[in-house]
Amino acid sequence: MASCQIATNYTSDxxxxxxxxxxxxxxxxxxxxxxxxxxxxxxxxxQLLMRLKSACSREGGVRPGLNGLGAxxxxxxxxxxxxxxxxxxxGLFSWLAQHADLEHPHIMDVGFEVPIGGxxxxxxxxxxxxxxxxxxxxLLLTAPIEHKEPLGNLLASTRASGVVDAQAILxxxxxxxxxxxxxTSAAHLQPEPSVLLSNxxxxxxxxVASWPTCEALEVFHTACPVRADLCPGDRVEVEYDDKxxxxxLHSIDANNMVSIRCQTDPVGVLTVTPxxxxxxxxxxxxxxxxxxxxxxxxxxxxxxxxVASLVGTEASTVxxxxxxxxxxxxxxxxxxxxxESQTIAQRILxxxxxxxSALRKRHGAIPATSTQQSS
Numbered sequence: 001m002a003s004c005q006i007a008t009n010y011t012s013d014x015x016x017x018x019x020x021x022x023x024x025x026x027x028x029x030x031x032x033x034x035x036x037x038x039x040x041x042x043x044x045x046x047q048l049l050m051r052l053k054s055a056c057s058r059e060g061g062v063r064p065g066l067n068g069l070g071a072x073x074x075x076x077x078x079x080x081x082x083x084x085x086x087x088x089x090x091g092l093f094s095w096l097a098q099h100a101d102l103e104h105p106h107i108m109d110v111g112f113e114v115p116i117g118g119x120x121x122x123x124x125x126x127x128x129x130x131x132x133x134x135x136x137x138x139l140l141l142t143a144p145i146e147h148k149e150p151l152g153n154l155l156a157s158t159r160a161s162g163v164v165d166a167q168a169i170l171x172x173x174x175x176x177x178x179x180x181x182x183x184t185s186a187a188h189l190q191p192e193p194s195v196l197l198s199n200x201x202x203x204x205x206x207x208v209a210s211w212p213t214c215e216a217l218e219v220f221h222t223a224c225p226v227r228a229d230l231c232p233g234d235r236v237e238v239e240y241d242d243k244x245x246x247x248x249l250h251s252i253d254a255n256n257m258v259s260i261r262c263q264t265d266p267v268g269v270l271t272v273t274p275x276x277x278x279x280x281x282x283x284x285x286x287x288x289x290x291x292x293x294x295x296x297x298x299x300x301x302x303x304x305x306x307v308a309s310l311v312g313t314e315a316s317t318v319x320x321x322x323x324x325x326x327x328x329x330x331x332x333x334x335x336x337x338x339x340e341s342q343t344i345a346q347r348i349l350x351x352x353x354x355x356x357s358a359l360r361k362r363h364g365a366i367p368a369t370s371t372q373q374s375s
Contacts, residue, residue, distance in 0.1 A: 082173060089172050090164045092195065096208070097158035099131040100141055105148060106130075110212050111257065111274070114205070116196040117181025121205025123212065129155075131208070138210040147206065175200055183209050235281040236260060238273055246281055247271070 110123035127148040131139040143151050158164050177198050182191035194209035230236065232251055237244040238260050247262035250270055258278050259270040 085173055085178070086169050088178050089169050092178065092197075093154065093158055093164045093168070094162075096131070096141055097155040097164075099134040099139075100129040100155055101132050102129060102152060102156055102159070104130070105152065107145060107148075108212070108214060108217070110142075110217065112212065114183065114196075114207060116183055116194050116198075116205075116207070117179040119177070119179050119196060119198040119205070120203070121196065121198055121207070122203040123205070123207070126212075127151075136210070139208060140210060140213070142207040142209070142212065144204050144206075151206070172197065183211065230258075230275070230278065230280065236278050237281055238262065238271060239277045239279075244279075249278070 106128045107125070108128065109125050112123055114121050114123055123142065123144075125145045126142050127145050128143075129141045129152075131137075131141060154165060154168050177200060179196045179198055181194060181196070183194040192209055192211065194207065196208075197206040199205060230249055230252065232249050234249045235246065236249045237246050238258075239245075245262050245264060247260045247265075250259040250261050252258050252275065257272055258275050259272050260278065261269070262271055265271065
C-alpha cells in the first residue's frame with residue numbers, strides 16, 4: 001500500500017514538471033513573437049519617417065521649428081536631432097560672440113594638421129580672434145582666412161542683437177559637424193580641451209583652443225628650420241620613427257608641405273609631410289639610382305598619403321559634447337592649460353612622429369588608408 005502511494009506521488013511530480021516545462025516553452029515562444037513584432041514596428045516607423053522626409057523635400061516648403069530658428073527643412077518627427085545640433089551651434093556662437101575680441105583679428109600662416117575627437121583639419125593661412133574674457137584668457141578662435149568676413153560679421157551681429165542668425169545656423173547644420181575633444185601639441189604637457197567645427201566635405205575647420213600661437217610656431221620653426229635649398233627631383237630622405245627613408249622630392253606647396261616618392265613605396269604613392277622632416281640625401285646614399293618615372297601615359301593615379309604634423313597631433317577621444325548653453329560650454333575650457341614656452345623645444349625633440357599610412361602598413365601598425373587623386 002505504501003509503495004503504491006509513493007509511486008502516485010512520483011507520477012504527480014512528473015506531471016507538474018511537464019506542465020511547467022510547457023508553460024516555459026510557451027512563454028519563450030511568446031517572447032520571440034513579441035520581439036519580432038517590435039522589430040517590425042521599428043522598421044515601419046523608420047520607413048514612415050523616410051517617407052515624411054521625402055514628401056517634405058518634394059514640397060520644398062519650410063515649416064516652423066527648431067525652437068525659434070524660424071525654419072526647419074525636416075518634418076517635426078524627424079528634426080529632434082537637428083534641433084539639438086542647432087541648440088549646440090547657437091550656444092557656441094553666442095559664447096564666441098560674448099568673448100571674442102572682434103576689433104583685433106590676426107592673420108597668420110600655420111601649415112599644420114590638427115586632429116580633434118576623431119576629425120582632422122588642415123590649418124594653412126588662418127585668421128584668429130583672441131577670446132580674452134574666456135576662461136584662462138588664452139583661448140583663440142582660429143578659422144580659414146576665407147571665413148574672416150562672414151564669421152566676423154556673424155559674431156558681431158550676434159553680439160549686437162543677442163540672437164544668432166537663423167540662416168547661419170542652417171548653413172552650419174548642412175555641412176559642418178561640432179566636435180568637442182582634446183588637442184595634444186608640442187606646446188602642452190597635458191591634453192588641452194578644444195572645440196572644432198569640422199567641414200564634412202573638406203579639410204577645413206574652425207578651432208577653439210589655446211594653440212596655434214605665433215610664439216609656438218616660431219619656437220617650432222627654430223628647432224626644425226625649413227630647408228629652402230630643396231627642389232623637385234632632388235634625392236631626399238624623410239624621417240619616421242627615428243628612421244630615415246630615401247626617395248625623390250616630387251613637389252613643395254606654398255605651406256611647406258612636401259610630396260615625396262619613397263624608394264620603398266609602390267609606384268604612384270606619394271608621402272606628404274612637413275618640409276622640416278626632410279633632408280637632402282647624404283653622400284653615403286647618394287649613389288643610389290633615382291626612382292625611374294614611367295612615361296606620362298603609363299603613370300598610375302597618384303595616391304597621396306598624409307604625414308601628421310609635429311604640432312597638434314595625437315588628439316585623444318572625444319572628451320565632452322558641447323552643451324546648448326554657455327555655462328556648460330564654459331566648463332569645457334575651465335581647466336588651466338600649461339603653455340610655458342620653455343617646454344616647447346623639449347617637447348618637439350621628444351615628440352613621437354608619425355609617417356604615412358603606407359609606412360605604417362609596412363611596419364604593421366595600422367591598415368593603410370589613402371585618398372586617390374589624378375596624377
